[in-house]
Amino acid sequence: MTEHHAAPSGPTEQRLLTGWGRSRPTRATVLRPAGAEDAARLLRAALDGGGPLVARGLGRSYCDAAQSAGGTVLEMTSARRILEFDAKAGTVTADAGLSIDELLRLSVPSGWFVPVTPGTRYVTLGGALAADVHGKNHHVDGSFGRFVSDAVLAAPAGVRHLSPRDGADELWASAGGMGLTGVFLQMTLQMLRIETSAILVDTERCSDLEDCMARMSTQDADYRYSVAWLDCLARGRHLGRGVLTRGNHARQEDVEAAGGRRGRDWREHRLALAPRQAGRVPVTPPLRLLSRASVRAFNEAWFRKAPARRRRELQSIPAFFHPLDGVGEWNRLYGPLGFTQYQFVVPFGEEDALRRVVEQLSSRQVPSFLSVLKRFGDAGSGHLSFPAPGWTLAVDIPLGLPGLGELLDRFDAIVVAAGGRVYLAKDGRVRPELIHSMYPRLDEWREVCDRLDPGHLISSDLDRRLGLRSERPGSARALRPRPPTEEAR
Amino acid sequence: MIDATGMPQTAVLVGGTSEIGLSVLKALAARRLDSVVLAGRDAEGLAAAALELEGAGVARVVAEKVDLSDPAAVDGLEGLVERCERALGGIDLVLVSTGDLGTASLAELTPHRVYRMFEANATGPAAAIVAFAKRLAAAGAGRIVVLSSVAGVRVRKANFVYGAGKAAVDGLSLGLADALEGTGVGVTVVRPGFVRTRMTTGMAAAPFAVDAADVAHAVVRGLETGAPVVWVPPVLRYVFVLLRLLPRAVFRRLPG
Ligand SMILES: Cc1cc2nc3c(=O)[nH]c(=O)nc-3n(C[C@H](O)[C@H](O)[C@H](O)COP(=O)(O)OP(=O)(O)OC[C@H]3O[C@@H](n4cnc5c(N)ncnc54)[C@H](O)[C@@H]3O)c2cc1C
Numbered sequence A: 001m002t003e004h005h006a007a008p009s010g011p012t013e014q015r016l017l018t019g020w021g022r023s024r025p026t027r028a029t030v031l032r033p034a035g036a037e038d039a040a041r042l043l044r045a046a047l048d049g050g051g052p053l054v055a056r057g058l059g060r061s062y063c064d065a066a067q068s069a070g071g072t073v074l075e076m077t078s079a080r081r082i083l084e085f086d087a088k089a090g091t092v093t094a095d096a097g098l099s100i101d102e103l104l105r106l107s108v109p110s111g112w113f114v115p116v117t118p119g120t121r122y123v124t125l126g127g128a129l130a131a132d133v134h135g136k137n138h139h140v141d142g143s144f145g146r147f148v149s150d151a152v153l154a155a156p157a158g159v160r161h162l163s164p165r166d167g168a169d170e171l172w173a174s175a176g177g178m179g180l181t182g183v184f185l186q187m188t189l190q191m192l193r194i195e196t197s198a199i200l201v202d203t204e205r206c207s208d209l210e211d212c213m214a215r216m217s218t219q220d221a222d223y224r225y226s227v228a229w230l231d232c233l234a235r236g237r238h239l240g241r242g243v244l245t246r247g248n249h250a251r252q253e254d255v256e257a258a259g260g261r262r263g264r265d266w267r268e269h270r271l272a273l274a275p276r277q278a279g280r281v282p283v284t285p286p287l288r289l290l291s292r293a294s295v296r297a298f299n300e301a302w303f304r305k306a307p308a309r310r311r312r313e314l315q316s317i318p319a320f321f322h323p324l325d326g327v328g329e330w331n332r333l334y335g336p337l338g339f340t341q342y343q344f345v346v347p348f349g350e351e352d353a354l355r356r357v358v359e360q361l362s363s364r365q366v367p368s369f370l371s372v373l374k375r376f377g378d379a380g381s382g383h384l385s386f387p388a389p390g391w392t393l394a395v396d397i398p399l400g401l402p403g404l405g406e407l408l409d410r411f412d413a414i415v416v417a418a419g420g421r422v423y424l425a426k427d428g429r430v431r432p433e434l435i436h437s438m439y440p441r442l443d444e445w446r447e448v449c450d451r452l453d454p455g456h457l458i459s460s461d462l463d464r465r466l467g468l469r470s471e472r473p474g475s476a477r478a479l480r481p482r483p484p485t486e487e488a489r
Numbered sequence B: 001m002i003d004a005t006g007m008p009q010t011a012v013l014v015g016g017t018s019e020i021g022l023s024v025l026k027a028l029a030a031r032r033l034d035s036v037v038l039a040g041r042d043a044e045g046l047a048a049a050a051l052e053l054e055g056a057g058v059a060r061v062v063a064e065k066v067d068l069s070d071p072a073a074v075d076g077l078e079g080l081v082e083r084c085e086r087a088l089g090g091i092d093l094v095l096v097s098t099g100d101l102g103t104a105s106l107a108e109l110t111p112h113r114v115y116r117m118f119e120a121n122a123t124g125p126a127a128a129i130v131a132f133a134k135r136l137a138a139a140g141a142g143r144i145v146v147l148s149s150v151a152g153v154r155v156r157k158a159n160f161v162y163g164a165g166k167a168a169v170d171g172l173s174l175g176l177a178d179a180l181e182g183t184g185v186g187v188t189v190v191r192p193g194f195v196r197t198r199m200t201t202g203m204a205a206a207p208f209a210v211d212a213a214d215v216a217h218a219v220v221r222g223l224e225t226g227a228p229v230v231w232v233p234p235v236l237r238y239v240f241v242l243l244r245l246l247p248r249a250v251f252r253r254l255p256g
């Protein structure tokens, strides 16, 4: 058990909030509960005030999920005690504001890794569950929600203890529910046993998109972690070329067999989170010089630099899972307009949709640094969870490019026609009308939300933009004449 | 809500019959705009404008009759803001587009006429801009787009009353933008040159003349880039750098 000193909840503060993409600042009253009880109390008080309220973690969602213009935002990052860590069973019970970074510092030295980590350690458990995040192991392990055995949710209807056994529908409305069912106070997470903190990584270049997809399809089963970085600016026969990085947790014997300085590091510090930042300094995109030419040059250099094929390299957790975390506030480098990430998934069998998106990114020369391609495994149980079996591509794009809105709308059309969806934690601009097709369980989710929050007091900018909880008044669906009710007939 | 690319879902058009205003809303309807309040003094004109917007795909259009040149109506502005808020369920964008070119003929400029022109170009829009700004600031989000004009950048003899009114509203908007810093509300000042609309029918087109659709395009682009000032066409920014520097003796003799 470590002691975390939670800061006392500060005075009421009005603040501009944005997501990681820094694109849509809106102002809200920000409350910082000191702990779980404090959060429940502040929630009740704020709800009496009636304003729209939403929880916020570390603000790593890209656009407007963790903000609520004119309302109240419960910033949960001071509520971050670890209440119980069972080093035998690998279960952790902690406040929802605890970050994966802090959790790893505690758990890795005793041989436990988080079951799922996104591409940054700086997310809270609450944010990870609310977005039902996925990692490089989705094809094997599924998403975050699967590993939560209990969660305490403070909803307007009361404080609920959710688990896959009791209140399962409330858990599955909340996992992936983007904070719109209430505020997670605490949760219990099943961790993953590791023998060493090293990842045994195979790296290889693939010459184009087909090559990437073929190798992933046939070999992903050999790896717990698998992802491909694509150069979406490459053209012609290089279209969709990339670098596959795949790995497994290294076992004791892997570390013992490893030679060189790196091998020695790990033999001496078998379970260190990052023995002397082993591995190369992560490549940093030259964001300051953001232009088509510089992005092209960077992607080119990066592709050339990658080994054609390298086997069984030991990498640290930060180097393998969180390369960008070493770069500090890299999101600021995109300038005042910020950036967006377009992430979608299309089912297996709809590879053509993926191809068309990559082709258009390339033909339009959209200046995106390395994009991430991954194969998802089975979907989880969350009503609005993003991952579904198929291909997912995530592309960072600077905002302000002429025609970007229209281009992304065309991508949406391709994605929806293929039966796919975009990721709400990344979205900043999808058309509200498409949400029903993308998330077919929306009505089921709404019913549970209405039970947990009958007055629709919980709301975020994302909720209002997309009409998640209830149809936007101006949306075609809201205006469609309703079938006559019993009395009307 | 305004999305990551700067596109609003709801809007109020003050000067609900304005050709330029409607052209902007139609362009926004092709993106995310689905609900609009048209505020203006001409009920018939508003009804026709509503049909036009519905034709362009705006799902809900509500007309609000208000005459900004009527002091009593100005007193009712806060009520109008509330009604807009309720009708739209949240105001993303306020587009202020009232303006009256009036006359610059000393013979025609009765005290009454001058007074009325200031109402149409300056005091009326100013009162509306501030009333909406307060509401948006309380809501923590939104954008106000104000139709100014190059006529207000350096006031010319050809339209000095109109230009002075535009100068007032232009300055007010820039100052307001700074006052709104940190509230989540942004202001865009639009400075078109000569635009071929009913306002200018019968007049000889000035150099760099554009159509309402060009203004619309520039405003949409301005929203995408968060530009605080939008010149239409863009070259006028540079033209006016020069015009502002001209000695008065030369400026006075410029044609038009
Ligand atoms: C560099 C980078 C890489 C990323 N890689 C991945 C990835 O590989 N896979 C992936 O799935 N995602 C990824 N993400 C997205 C990120 O994991 C999610 O957006 C996550 O939700 C962020 O957590 P947070 O604590 O910052 O939450 P915030 O961004 O603050 O909030 C996100 C959502 O969670 C809700 N929320 C937060 N705390 C609580 C709480 N206590 N109770 C209820 N609701 C709450 C908020 O209301 C909001 O809807 C990445 C983001 C970045 C910046």
Ligand SMILES: NC(=O)c1ccc[n+]([C@@H]2O[C@H](COP(=O)([O-])OP(=O)(O)OC[C@H]3O[C@@H](n4cnc5c(N)ncnc54)[C@H](OP(=O)(O)O)[C@@H]3O)[C@@H](O)[C@H]2O)c1
Pocket (backbone or CB within 6 Å): B014, B015, B016, B017, B018, B019, B020, B021, B040, B041, B042, B045, B067, B068, B069, B096, B097, B098, B099, B100, B101, B116, B119, B120, B124, B147, B148, B149, B150, B191, B192, B193, B194, B195, B196, B197, B198, B199, B200
């Ligand atoms: N056209 C140009 O060359 C040009 C150039 C630069 C800037 N602008 C500015 O752009 C804006 C829109 O112009 P436009 O070309 O679209 O002209 P428009 O179609 O004539 O629109 C003018 C709007 O102002 C309203 N209005 C006029 N006098 C008013 C008064 N006394 N009280 C209340 N409302 C009044 C009109 O309402 P009614 O329908 O009720 O009259 C109409 O809605 C104006 O602010 C204009 O100054 C125009």
